[in-house]
Amino acid sequence: MALPWALAVLSLLPLLDAQSPACPNFSVPITNASLDQISGKGYYIAWAYRFPEFKKEASEIHAAFYYLTPNHTEDTILLREYMTMRGQCIYNSSNLRVHRENATLSKYENGTEHYGHLLFPKDPKTFMVAYFPEDKQNMGLAFFADKPEVTQEQMEQFYDYLTCMGMDKSEVVYTDEKKNLCLPLEKQHEEERRKEKERSETGTALD
Template sequence: MALPWALAVLSLLPLLDAQSPACPNFSVPITNASLDQISGKWFYIASAFRFPEYKKEASKIHAVFFYFTPNHTEDTILLREYITVGDQCLYNSSSLKVQGEIGTLSTSENDREYYEHLLLPKDPKTFMLASFPEDKQYMGLSIFADKPEATPEQMQQFYDYLTCMGMDKSEVIYSDEKKNLCLPLEKQHDEERKKEKERFESGTELD
């Protein structure tokens, strides 16, 4: 499933006036603190894409939640994602590469490398991913939150960034948590990991 993932830390620019939303800086280096902030479980909330491939994939998806586990020494992030498409749940585990100096994160699929930028708003309970931010024909923006639904304030920041990039609210595709079919699989995986941990600890004690 070709969902875009990639990162680069956000620095907010001051508002020029009351009618002009703050634009993010897409080229801030990624730090360990940045990666720690996005570690854990997240939910896909909404996105807007002009890149045809991203737009096509996003339109098929009902719900997504995933786990980020950064590895600071290897400049990677373990991604475990649960995607509801139609009437099925798809699970995927992959490794994302962190290009810290240029502020991007990438993943490889079908011999292609996909890059995006991480935007960290003031609210630490959300983050956004921007693709091709300088290209009006291919740009895109997605928002993620630590809960299945974002607050009006969180969504407003997303809309402000869309406006700043030159995109329109009418281009947004939203997730639908009510159609999430992956919770049973997540529970199964949690139980399997718990049993593996118990077996490991038991074996260690015997040694």
């Protein structure tokens, strides 16, 4: 009877696979190519956090975008964030540490180093960061994309990962680009960097 039972189980595998969302792989090492993939400007699309500190701050964010500038040799990423919260634009600049082998990024905040698992779904224009994936009480998942609006297919990839981690759609908080108040500050910073670059190039030419 063992063989018929085994065959019956095997016949069900395609069906089970079709119904179960693909779980995120937390063990894919970070490479220069993957760092380049997330570099540049991107947008916070949605997140679900159970860790109280993350959950509280995220509930106050209406819209957010960022710039990531990786340093391959030092294994760091310069993060510049523009967040619309509490009716104003909040700008932050910080450095993330890259831990290539265990596929995590970390950031010091309030004296604590917080770790997040960098995840790459099928669509290369998106990525996710998972927090405390083994801790049901504190786990979280954040979704990022290169545009403020994502397709339904891209969103479904986020939902699949969320479900596989054991979280629910009802826990998700979404951003709204229409509430973005940071465009004037972004423009100001771009102008400042342009002038700084011109001064630097002029100085180099004079030398």
